Amino acid sequence: MHVSAPSDIDLASLVSARDGGRSMDVHCPFDKSLIGSLPVSTRDDVAAAFATARSAQAEWVRTPMRERTRILTRFRDLVLDHNTELLTWIQQETGKSRANAFEEVTDVALWAGHLAHHGPGVLRERRRAGAIPVLTRTHERRVPYGVVGIITPWNYPFTLPVTDSLPALLAGNAVVLKPDDKTPHTALRALSLLLEAGLPPGLLQIVLGDGSTIGEEIVEHADHMVFTGSTATGRTIATRCAERLIGVAAELGGKNPMLVLEDADTDRAAAGAVTACFSNSGQLCISVERIYVHDSQWDAFTSRFVEHVQTMTVRAGCTWDADMGSLISAQQLETVTRHVDDAVQKGARVLAGGRARPDLGPYVFEPTVLTDVQPDMELHSAETFGPVVSLYRAHSDEEAVAAANDTDFGLNASVWSKRHGPRVARRLHAGSVNINEGYAATWASHDAPMGGVKDSGIGRRHGMDGILGYTQAQTIAQQRLLPIAGPRGLSHERWASLMHAGVRVLSRLP
Template sequence: MTTRKHAAGAGDALAALVTAEDAQGGATLEVTSPFDGAVLAVLPRSTPEDAERAVARGREAQREWARRPVRERAAVLERFGALLIDHRDEMLDWIQLESGKNRASALEEFADTVLWAHHVARHAPGVLRERRRAGAFPVLTHTIERHIPKGVVAVIAPWNYPLSLPIGDALPALAAGNAVVVKPDSQTPDTALFALRLLREAGLPAGAAQIVVGAGRELGPALTGHADFLMFTGSSATGRILAQECAERLIGFSAELGGKNPLLVLGDADPERAAEGAVHAAFSNSGQLCISVERGLVHADVWGRFVPALVERTRALRLAAGTTWDADMGSLAGEAQLRKVTAHVRDAVDKGATVLAGGHPRPDLGPYFFEPTLLADVAPDMRVFSEETFGPLLSLYRVDSDEAAIAAANDSEYGLNASIWSGDVRHARAVARRIRTGTVNINEGYAAAWASHDAPMGGMGASGIGRRHGAEGLLKYTEAQTIAAQRLIPIAGPSSVSHERWGTALTWGVRALRRLR
């Protein structure tokens, strides 16, 4: 175990980056590792007044930052991606020690952030450039579309992906010319602080990106009350509250929220391949992933081969704490997650569900470990049937047809992600087009769609509003502006021409434009 050795003095260096130097109360936040409870850092706890001051500082810095050419801003992000690679092992340590995930999951998060930084840096100049648009009248009207930054963007992020969520959402906002104030989860601030240090080393002005540390219920209202846009990742319940606060001020709001994501194993799927994919789709990051699968809808034709293969692979997963590469799955992030997973399993078993694998906490490995768990015979009266667990728990349901699988997949208030397994991609695409989720992965769990950075990612229904990634994930941090210049003849007509004569000419022109367009 490297927790205590790593923590010694490392958190103190990051504490200086917290935007709370001018706090009067002197309150602190102790950050501990879920692996063993070791103290990683003691950070100054930000107050609502600190958050307000951070927004004010960001507003000052944003004006100068926005005046820089887009390519210059993009170059900072490109350098940041290179610095991430240079500091890979240190960043992986921070991700693991704060979140409890295994190193392979940490690497997945790290690689995603590096590639996303590169994508934003490469594509932002093209997405944000001024574009000529068709004017009201050819030759007479010259029209351009441009995109200007919102101002100060607040990013409120959860603990499960402490690098890719707070920093990944900040990068396109910065590229668009905004300043950002990030509030990482109180459990995982050091990862974001370390990334902030690298951003500043890459050339980002100090006021353009700031971090405040503290409870969301305390700092959230200060951010929604003063920022110009809010990006939030978290629960649907909290998302609804924040959406209302943003609506009061008529500021923009984007959110990725909860999910109860289905995995569809169609009748023509390879059972062995599907079982291998399902293990990663359900138990990566200890199941603490908004887009991981929690409902396995398995066609009767492959049930008898798929389920035993899945059980075998699930039972073979290696659980361990620490920053080595040995573990297939790490710890849950904390006491709250352990209680919820335990409660869902107990409720299901008490009401008649069958445990096919796992089902128990593992305090011998660490305080918050829970075995990867498979359930069958799950009924609608069980909590796990419709509630998001957000842990290493997959419920399996036998279906008799594609129609039944599609109906079950769509029978949810959520609509974030789906995974479809089939030996015929054309067949799977036809099924995918009928699934009401923001992303659908074919013969993959979640990574194919998430890592397609050129395409939008987000949820339907209770799973969110707005999109990250793609052009939409960049343009949402801007205001569209149209500038139109009229030449030679005003649209209202020359003053020397009567209304009737101008009306005749205008009607002729409208008819001609309809044919041309």
Template sequence: MNPVPASTATTASTTAGALPPSITPAVLQRLSARVAAPAEAPTVTTRAPYTGAPLADLPISTPEDLERAFARARRAQAAWAATPIGERKKILLRFHDLVLQRHNEALDLMQAESGKTRRDAFLEVTDIAITARYYARSAERYLAPQRRRGAIPLLTHTTELRHPKGVVTVISPWNYPLSMAAGDAIPALMAGNAVVQKPDTQTSLTALWALDLMHQAGLPADVWQMAIGRGSSIGDALMADADYVMFTGSTASGRKIARDAGERLIGSSLELGGKNAMLVLDDADIDRAADGAITASFPSTGQLCVSMERIYVAEEIFDEFVAEFAARTEKLRLGAAYDYSIDVGCLTNPSQLDTVTAHVEDARTKGATIRAGGRARPDLGPLFYEPTILTGVTPDMLAHHQETFGPVVSIYPYRDLDDAVAQANATPYGLNASVWTRNGARGRAVAARLHAGTVNVNDAFAAAWGSIDAPMGGMGDSGLGRRHGIDGILKYTEAQTIAHQRVQGFSPPSGLSHETWSTLLTSALKLLKGIGSR
């Protein structure tokens, strides 16, 4: 192993091998008891990414356990849907308060299970507090009966109602275990649904903590349940009785879920992979853009669907930007600590380390230049890898087009802005993008040309993600459907139109011929157009 550059801070906490005091055997037992599985079920052992040491033994759910869970959920959902929305709101606001009051417990669990830094974990706490408050205070307006224009003005009274889907399956990933688990369950619950969820096994404790807090906030039993197991074992059971599916994960898995949902004629919402692009325009503030690139590329050790893996920089500022970005990257503190002293944590599982290593070595072998990082750090722990910047990446390299999902970013110069936009769009994915410029109007104009569900100007991803009143989701291979905003709750509902026809409909009154009636209706339709009626 090469010596560590003097400019790279690499000190790991001397207590990183020990779990925080909040993670006690009693806590682990309480959380594991929330799994939809019998007490005598076989268990799976999770490991702490920082050290590789055993973390928790969690019961494994079977297809039969899922069948029983769905039956309980369907019974509970009927009563939950009949619960006044004001009562649901109170539960969600109590949950909001509990999350903030006990956020250090969540931070400890997230770090222990994922290996991310405390800074990155805290963003999930803020995200869930915002989400809970937003839907608690917006759901009644979104779900209220809506008057619609009737077929015949004044004579047709038309109302749109919203009914819950029933039982929603949520399948959440390991990389953002609180945001993706609770964040997708909250609007489903507020809409009157029950939820049966499969969090990723590696980070199930965080999801179970959120479930535990929701019960403490007053959520009735069986309205939100969680199962643990491999998709190959319980995936079919999760689909068999669901009325709707929310999935966050790989594009390959998303395609299968979409096919299965289509076969059952149920809806699905899918947030999938990304190969997100950041554009640094020729008038960008280089210092600010270089700092932004740090935030864009290395949050949660690059294991974030909306983080940047490609950066396109105007040719005239390319060298200066790369130098500034690399200098800042080399100064990042890499290590393990249950406090706010570390900038970058570790990867979450060995397969991610294998992918990151393969992409960097493939690029290195084929002629790319490593401007920062470029190696694993087993001296810090089994899953540490330095934040890595590549230039000279060509289309024959894995890092050019495949999602790395790790702390690796490639930088490309461009001469013409149209070409930069074309390169950014030259991917089947379309999840997130970022534009950096001193001219906000110019940045927004460029953003509108990018094929991505969200685009941030002078920000990496937090501006769009945190704008929870606006929809968030992907185009192309990055998924279907949206979370956040009105879309994020209405997708968990069925629309029903009730039309009450008064006095006269489209059939002719008694004694009037169809020919005369059609002439009268034709004249009426012309009149409505003439007066500007819609």
């Protein structure tokens, strides 16, 4: 199962850590085999990484935009050229299926291309209406923060580090990135490809280690923070960022609903629900964990959905034949098992799956469908982050909407309907809503922002927001001919009278 890096690439050398320090082992979820050992960064290493990044950023900010976009374009092409290798790195570190790993590689290539084509236009300096027409010439420019701290989780080890780092770099920032300790090789391989594409050395620094130690240090040094992970940790980071008066963007937890309305195409909805619920073994912030089915559609949808789930191919390995792969760790397996066991013990019924499969792999859990889930069960409201979904009857579309909104989370939602999807989508409390699709339509629409509301986070990826979020606005106004306070020699009363008449005119202009 182990796949070594090419002989000319020493990924360990890309970690910002001193020689001779501690190291950590990274294991493959498929079979617990050793992938490799990498150095662990200390607090001093993090401080040194920021110092190196600041030095590199001072030169980078003067690099013409056309050169920055050329680097992104070359990186996109390198990602596509190294597709097979990247798929294997992603799989061996996460345990996900090859098809799900392919989503990451494709997404990164498309996002890099989108940024290269559209980023310069978003970031360009713009002429704004001045205080006084003709006399005031005003411009808005976007200024990079300096060094952006980015902390990403293990579930999408290629997509998330790259998705957050590329717009930060394009905007003129440097980056200090901490990928999760379970999946560091994939992020390091991304860095090596960026360097091959022409990114100046030192501009993107990667540190590894315990989040409570070096994560805190990143927040202390960063000029802006980006975090993906749990709501609890996101609150802690946001609190410290507020104390330091720096910005933060955070994509946090979710308990995402899917609604099968009275007029839904049940065949299409049942097939779509498989992808919506079980991609990456359910270890996806925007995957569906709750399905509300109109009573008139219950029998048809449930039977078709369960049939699809029961015929899924679950396999641990680098093969295209698997519909679903493994969970990533013993900890994740324990959480999923606990949620399911607790629900069953309290009266929930298992319609499909419901158990671990050590015969397939140490952390494999069957795709699981439950019904009769009640509020006193842990998985009713808590994020499971695994291949488990609960079905609920809804006596009306209105009831389904109310139940979907009855949560502290608001990351993603899915609506299945022939006619009423747009109307219902606008009533759901979620940062993104997909109609007749689970999650991919909104995520892959790179020109539109993506993020959560309520306890699911603040800030946005993608779209203009996901580019401008790595900058601060600076306004520059040049006054000509006459000062705003009036010319010398003219009385205050006379100038006020002239300005009063002028305001009447200006207030009517578009």
